Amino acid sequence: NAGVTQTPKFRILKIGQSMTLQCTQDMNHNYMYWYRQDPGMGLKLIYYSVGAGITDKGEVPNGYNVSRSTTEDFPLRLELAAPSQTSVYFCASSWGQGVTEAFFGQGTRLTVV
């Protein structure tokens, strides 16, 4: 079972560059999430999706975009990278909200220089 797979694991971007963080899950989960983890700050929700074709903003959406064309994939797009976006990014998925467990990917460590 692959679970939640994120690519790449590491990336260094220059200011102003763009990139897409890939996330795919093979558990047929409806809900998918993108979080960023800054040191000592816990996880902040960037965007989430409750099903294919439906996305919504989380707590810190500025500078990011998402799409959910299939149940499996939930890519996160950075259009104009800024140093403030240096962080570790986690994708997660769950069957629902509430008691269902959220499964996390291994994370993408992004540095913007």
Place this chain on the structure above:
Amino acid sequence: GEDVEQSLFLSVREGDSSVINCTYTDSSSTYLYWYKQEPGAGLQLLTYIFSNMDMKQDQRLTVLLNKKDKHLSLRIADTQTGDSAIYFCAETTGRRALTFGSGTRLQVQP
């Protein structure tokens, strides 16, 4: 909005009990979780508790919930070096995504 707070660091000796504390602000929180993050890895669910429960025990783990004070704790009995990790408290009402605390780094000294 909802907020979850934890202390940042806890150091214990191997064999001792560890207690990690968490407070939250949303009185509508229905599901409360403890996740574990090992170095370089994603988060893994350790245990959860419903808001209508006071306590839940699962092998070496004991979760205590004081709903009146909005206080959640995780006790790890007979702490081992393999328990060294960051522990995150999280909560949800069931109608929104999880809100996480900042994580408590547990260091277990041999």
